Structures are given as structure tokens and as C-alpha cells.
Amino acid sequence: MPVLWETAYPKSPVFYRRLKRVYPRIVRGEGVWLTDSDGRRYLDGCSGAYVSNLGHGVSEIADAVADQAKRFSYVNATAFTHDAAEELAEELARICPKPLDKSFFLCSGTDVVEAAFKLSRQHFAETGRPKKTRVLSLAPGYHGNTILSLSASSRPPYKTMFDGWLIDFPSVQAPYPYRFAKDHPSMTGELLEDAILREGPETIAAFIAEPVGGSSTGASIPRPGYWKKVRALCDKYEIFWIADEVLTGIGRTGTWSALEPYGAVPDMLLFGKGLTGGYTALSALVTNEDVLRPIALGSGALLHNATFSHSAVGCAAGIASIRYLREKKLVERSAEMGSVLHKKLEALLDRPEVGDVRGRGLLAGIEFVENKETKEPFARDLRFAENFADAALAAGLVVWPATGGADGINGDFAMLAPPFIITEDEINEIVKKFTLALDTMTAEAK
Numbered sequence: 001m002p003v004l005w006e007t008a009y010p011k012s013p014v015f016y017r018r019l020k021r022v023y024p025r026i027v028r029g030e031g032v033w034l035t036d037s038d039g040r041r042y043l044d045g046c047s048g049a050y051v052s053n054l055g056h057g058v059s060e061i062a063d064a065v066a067d068q069a070k071r072f073s074y075v076n077a078t079a080f081t082h083d084a085a086e087e088l089a090e091e092l093a094r095i096c097p098k099p100l101d102k103s104f105f106l107c108s109g110t111d112v113v114e115a116a117f118k119l120s121r122q123h124f125a126e127t128g129r130p131k132k133t134r135v136l137s138l139a140p141g142y143h144g145n146t147i148l149s150l151s152a153s154s155r156p157p158y159k160t161m162f163d164g165w166l167i168d169f170p171s172v173q174a175p176y177p178y179r180f181a182k183d184h185p186s187m188t189g190e191l192l193e194d195a196i197l198r199e200g201p202e203t204i205a206a207f208i209a210e211p212v213g214g215s216s217t218g219a220s221i222p223r224p225g226y227w228k229k230v231r232a233l234c235d236k237y238e239i240f241w242i243a244d245e246v247l248t249g250i251g252r253t254g255t256w257s258a259l260e261p262y263g264a265v266p267d268m269l270l271f272g273k274g275l276t277g278g279y280t281a282l283s284a285l286v287t288n289e290d291v292l293r294p295i296a297l298g299s300g301a302l303l304h305n306a307t308f309s310h311s312a313v314g315c316a317a318g319i320a321s322i323r324y325l326r327e328k329k330l331v332e333r334s335a336e337m338g339s340v341l342h343k344k345l346e347a348l349l350d351r352p353e354v355g356d357v358r359g360r361g362l363l364a365g366i367e368f369v370e371n372k373e374t375k376e377p378f379a380r381d382l383r384f385a386e387n388f389a390d391a392a393l394a395a396g397l398v399v400w401p402a403t404g405g406a407d408g409i410n411g412d413f414a415m416l417a418p419p420f421i422i423t424e425d426e427i428n429e430i431v432k433k434f435t436l437a438l439d440t441m442t443a444e445a446k
């Protein structure tokens with residue numbers, strides 16, 4: 001591949017996320033397009049890391065952030081509340097299913113995951129069940145990179161280095177329709193009940209899962225009855241159900257929450273990434289009065305504080321984003337343009353290396369396999385997903401490479417999740433560039 005970019009370690013003082021790569025330097029964003037310092041344009045096919053749902057350069061959101069910063073930028077959330085937090089919590093209560101109407105604001109996805117774990121444990125401790133401390137999760141699954149969230153994430157490559165620091169939380173196979181039949185126990189919830197009974201419900205505080213798979217299972221969609229079954233099991237064994245919608249929430253799958261079509265309500269719903277469309281860093285834990293009451297009547301505070309919790313500037317961006325999405329009907333547009341995207345991506349199924357194309361709304365996972373008959377993944381040392389993402393970038397398309405779907409380590413995906421304002425022409429452009437990138441890889445392999 002030709003060398004197109006020059007910004008790299010150690011020439012630059014930046015400690016990059018990848019020290020062996022050369023980076024294009026982005027200077028401008030407009031709609032679904034990014035432009036680098038050499039004037040090259042990239043179609044932002046995954047909204048960055050599933051974040052820029054509104055598109056780049058929306059002045060309404062930038063103005064709301066600036067207005068708040070001019071009025072006051074920051075206050076200590078232990079001492080004060082403010083209009084921005086109060087109004088954003090009201091907006092989220094409108095979006096979330098009843099009775100979820102109490103929002104705690106932090107900065108990142110992993111922050112709210114850790115807060116939800118602590119809230120679960122603290123609730124049980126303050127109601128006389130201090131042995132309920134563990135968190136059950138799905139595998140593969142990803143909930144963040146700080147110690148507690150990583151402990152509940154089944155992504156071995158992120159964990160191995162930190163053996164001894166992580167907590168040994170149990171997990172069960174995630175529903176994965178491409179690889180398991182519909183009556184497989186992972187698809188029906190049976191495996192989950194077995195795990196609860198095996199581990200002992202008296203030790204489990206919470207079950208956490210992504211309602212529709214993110215990067216871990218490449219936009220896999222659990223079957224219609226799955227989440228109602230989860231609700232029933234969590235009720236039966238008195239376990240809090242935490243729905244991690246950090247990636248899927250706020251319209252990504254064509255509904256405000258990916259759980260909406262399932263008609264099942266969790267005890268905690270977590271948002272991040274798209275909550276402000278990337279205009280500030282903000283996440284939210286939304287829960288209900290029953291979860292909070294024992295703490296309100298007991299110790300009086302969740303033991304999870306952060307300097308930037310309930311940030312005024314962050315919340316102002318959240319309010320502006322949600323109102324913008326509502327006024328422009330962009331969640332509906334995510335559903336409509338999602339159907340267009342999925343229809344056009346079907347053409348990729350004719351290719352020998354594409355095993356499956358799936359997803360909902362403007363979230364799509366394309367699973368690459370070595371053998372379409374047996375669904376055998378590519379050998380991990382080929383780094384198919386990562387090499388594909390590089391080829392796509394050279395073709396002017398940003399995708400999110402993901403791995404580990406097949407068994408935690410092997411399994412390659414390219415994820416697509418463009419901004420909700422994408423047009424049909426731009427979707428055609430995605431498919432064209434995607435195909436070009438696959439052609440380049442095939443040509444280079446020969």
C-alpha cells in the first residue's frame with residue numbers, strides 16, 4: 001500500500017493510541033465527511049467510534065455548548081444542580097421506557113458501567129444482602145476498559161496483560177444467530193438461567209449485556225423473546241439487569257433504545273457515545289426509584305464520584321443533540337436509511353470472504369470468513385479486519401474493524417454506523433469504497 005500520511009510517533013510529541021501507525025491529520029468535518037491536512041476526504045462510515053450520529057459541523061450543538069460555557073462552565077455537582085442537568089434528565093425520562101426516570105451523568109461509557117455495578121452492589125448491601133456482589137455478562141461482550149468494566153468484558157486480548165488485577169466475573173455465550181441455531185440454549189436464555197443457578201443467585205448483583213451486539217458480536221440481533229426472558233430471570237433471581245446501550249442507544253438502531261422493539265425494560269439503561277453526537281464527552285446511567293430508594297433512605301449517596309459528573313457543558317450538548325434528533329426526525333431517518341444500507345450491503349454476500357451482513361437501523365456488521373460453508377474464521381495472525389480497515393481508509397472510507405466474535409479471539413468484522421443524515425448517494429459511495437477495499441486486498445494477496 002502506498003504511504004499516504006506522515007504524522008507519526010516519534011516525530012510528534014503525541015502519545016498515540018497506535019505507536020506503529022502513520023496518521024492522517026483531520027482538519028475539518030462536514031456532514032458525513034472528514035478532510036485531512038492534505039485535502040483528502042474520508043466518508044465517516046462508523047461515525048468515528050459510533051459517536052458522530054448527527055454528523056460533523058452542526059452549529060446548533062456547537063452554539064448550545066458555547067452558550068452554556070459563557071453562562072457558567074462548571075460547578076461542583078455535590079454542591080449544586082443546574083438547568084442543563086435537570087433538563088437533560090427530563091429529556092432522557094421522555095426517551096426511556098417507564099419507570100426509568102433518574103439520570104446520573106458521567107463522561108464515558110466505562111464510567112457509567114462502573115457506576116451501574118457499584119449502584120447494584122450498594123443497593124443490595126444497603127438492603128441487607130451484602131453477598132450479592134458479582135456481575136454476570138455475555139461472551140463475547142465489551143463494556144469498557146477500566147478494571148471493573150474490563151472484568152465484565154469477554155475480550156481476552158484486552159485482558160491478558162492485566163491478569164491478577166481483574167475480577168473473575170462469570171459469563172455466558174451471547175446469542176449469535178449467524179453461528180447458533182434458534183433453539184440453541186444461548187439463543188433462548190436457558191444458558192443464562194443455568195449460569196445463574198450454577199454461580200448462585202445469592203452472589204449475583206447484576207447481569208450486564210448489549211441489547212443488540214456492538215463490535216463484539218458484529219451487530220448480532222437476539223431473537224424477539226430473548227430480552228423478556230432475561231427480564232423474567234432477573235426478576236425471579238433478584239438480579240439487576242443493566243442494558244449497556246453505550247453504543248446502540250440514542251437512535252443508532254432506528255429506535256431511541258435498541259431494546260424498544262423487545263418490549264422489555266431493564267433496571268438500568270446506559271448511554272454514552274452518541275448522547276451528544278460527539279460534541280462533548282458525556283454518558284448517562286438511567287435508573288428508577290426502586291433501585292435508588294434504599295440508598296436515598298440509607299447512606300444517601302452512590303459511592304461513585306467524579307470531578308466532571310453532571311457537567312453543565314456536557315449536559316447542554318446532550319439536550320441540544322436530543323432536541324435536534326427529535327426536531328429533524330433523525331431517529332426515524334436512522335431506521336429508514338438503515339433499511340437502504342442493509343439492502344445495498346446484501347450485494348457483498350456474493351463475495352467469497354463475506355460470510356454474513358446483519359444489523360438494524362444504521363448499525364451494520366459485515367463478518368468475514370475463510371470458509372463460507374463451515375463459517376471458519378480467518379487465522380488471527382492474518383489480521384484480516386485490521387488490514388481491511390487500512391485498505392478502506394486508503395479508499396476514503398472509515399470503518400471500525402472488530403475481532404473476536406467467533407471465540408473471543410478469532411472472527412473478523414467491519415462495522416458500519418454512519419451519521420443519521422447520510423443520503424442514498426453516500427450509502428452507494430460506502431458500498432463502492434467497501435468493494436474497492438476488498439478488491440485491493442484480494443489483488444495484494446495474489
Ligand SMILES: Cc1ncc(COP(=O)(O)O)c(C=O)c1O
Binds near residue numbers: 244247273
Ligand atoms: C457497549 C459498550 N459499552 C461500553 C463501552 C465503553 O465506552 P467508553 O469507550 O466511552 O468508555 C463501549 C465502547 O466501545 C461499548 O461499545
